[in-house]
Amino acid sequence: MRLTKRWRVQRMTASGLVHERADELAGEEPLEVRIHGTPFTITMRTPGNDVDLVAGFLVSEGVVRAERDIATISHRGGIGATGERDYNVVDVRLAAGVDLPDTSLQRHVYTSSSCGVCGTASIEAVHKVSAFDVAGDGATVRLDHLLALPERLRAQQAVFGRTGGVHAAALFVPVGGPTAQSEPRLACVREDVGRHNAVDKVVGWALRDGLLPLRGAVLQVSGRASFELVQKAAMAGVPVLSAVSAPSALAVELAEELGLTVVAFNRGETLNAYTHTYRLQAAPTPPGL
Structure with missing residues (x-):
């Protein structure tokens, strides 16, 4: 049972030049x-x-x-x-x-x-009912804090850095209450070849630490926002799901129904907000501007 495995590969160019080296693969x-x-x-x-x-x-x-x-x-x-x-x-x-x-x-x-x-x-x-009231979660998150989450996640992706072959999920929790203006704290990061597994590992960590429901939390994922990830977030009581890539139509429809905020194409500079955008707040204007 191994997290990664080394394998000899031949790196080739269009001209036929071959360079043999060791590559590290994600375990599955x-x-x-x-x-x-x-x-x-x-x-x-x-x-x-x-x-x-x-x-x-x-x-x-x-x-x-x-x-x-x-x-x-x-x-x-x-x-x-x-x-x-x-x-x-x-x-x-x-x-x-x-x-x-x-x-x-x-x-x-x-x-x-x-x-x-x-x-x-x-x-x-497939269409499960959460035990937690996500729609009633009054959490807010500043847009500048939200835009910073993908890079904060990427900095913790150790297995991805070695293999380039795994997904990641991170749980960011509010500091000072769900409506506080402080930058959220990185509580847990997990990696896996399956994006849904990475999320389950984060949720499982939170469960075993007695943190459910995850009120005010943001779930940041390294890939797309699928139906199953919206469902998993709702089942854990997470009010905000942020994805680096695109959402699916079914994911957005389910999030709208459940009261969960979905943002996608979060690349650090801009993002697309799809549902329940009232939770997103502009950063305060610096004094003197």
Whole structure:
């Protein structure tokens, strides 16, 4: 189980010039999620922060909403007959009183690293209802602070810097209250070959730290704003989703319905605001101007 893997490559030019060198590739391995020992799904992910990944996935699926809903979560369920631990298996034991997930919503076979909802068995399961009131979150964020987030995220993308092959998600939380004018604090960064996995790892970290719902927080992602990322943000109570690339039409429609602010094409100088723009505030004019 490796975060990255080195591979010999031949770097070529149009003239046929070849230079052999070592390249570093992002790791990608299957992770089986079990609930009370029963397989629930298999996802392709970059190894690392697996417990956070599974915890965040269960938030996204509506199985849990607080740290207390999980009794145990570990790789112990992957111990085989030989006594060796399989780090590609995570077993979850839900706390007493927490309902097991509806098996009719169980994910078929596996979830790929590029799609977090394409394995969902029932189309009705895609449109989940958050336990948290995102629409009622009165958070505001200054535009100059928001525009600075992609670069702050990029500076923390260690695996991307080595491989160029992973997505990233970062959680920025308000300092001094949800409507404060202070620059938000970077609370957590996670990387993965799957953009939805990176978000699940961030949400799972927040769940295990007892931070849900994430009132006043901004979720910054390194790629596009898809339907599934809007859904994951809403399920964690995040009021603002910021993406470097484009949003999808379905993502914008869902965000509008849920009361979540979506900005995209956030490249540091300008951004496009698509929904609930009342949360975005202009930077104050410097004194003397």
